[in-house]
Amino acid sequence: MGAVLGNQPQMNGVAAGEPPARCERTGDIPLVDIQAAYKTVKPEVDQAVAEVFAQGCFIEGPKLKAFEAEFAKYIGVKHCIGVNSGTDALYLAYRYLGLEAGDEIITQANTFIATCLGATTLGANIKLVDVEPATGQIDASKIEAVITPKTKIIVPVHLYGHAANMEAILAIAKKHNLKVVED
Numbered sequence: 001m002g003a004v005l006g007n008q009p010q011m012n013g014v015a016a017g018e019p020p021a022r023c024e025r026t027g028d029i030p031l032v033d034i035q036a037a038y039k040t041v042k043p044e045v046d047q048a049v050a051e052v053f054a055q056g057c058f059i060e061g062p063k064l065k066a067f068e069a070e071f072a073k074y075i076g077v078k079h080c081i082g083v084n085s086g087t088d089a090l091y092l093a094y095r096y097l098g099l100e101a102g103d104e105i106i107t108q109a110n111t112f113i114a115t116c117l118g119a120t121t122l123g124a125n126i127k128l129v130d131v132e133p134a135t136g137q138i139d140a141s142k143i144e145a146v147i148t149p150k151t152k153i154i155v156p157v158h159l160y161g162h163a164a165n166m167e168a169i170l171a172i173a174k175k176h177n178l179k180v181v182e183d
Helices: 032-054 061-076 086-094 114-119 166-175
Strands: 009-011 104-108 125-129 151-155
Touching: 032 061, 032 151, 086 114, 114 125, 114 151, 151 166
Parallel strands: 104 125, 104 151
Antiparallel strands: none
């Protein structure tokens, strides 16, 4: 619990029960309007969060198990494992695929550091590829130029509401016997 002003409890400067003020931006253009997206699913999200708090199962628990089963079915696989972060998800994927010290992954230059941390934790090296200016996605036409005998995995990162050119990326991966991990 945050500071108490008068008889009203405060959390991060916001009185309990009051919605937080919208973050004000100065001069930058937001890539995603999180509040607009949240408003479209607010009742569902609020109910799910309230149920988790009521159950007290923050790690594992019935909500996670239900999500894993539903998501596995949705994407057409036998299993899905929820983890604590995207960083750990990538680390586990790289490790499962046998990425080792000295190996290389190829990813796009505008990715978040987590894409690289999972690989560097295993001792692998990162090759960055430029992006398509129109979409901000990895430029598939530039991937083959950085492939070496040490390259093991291509990691396209779907950003800004666009998907990477997976048809081209998968063709390159198949041609060079590489794995693909989508971030």
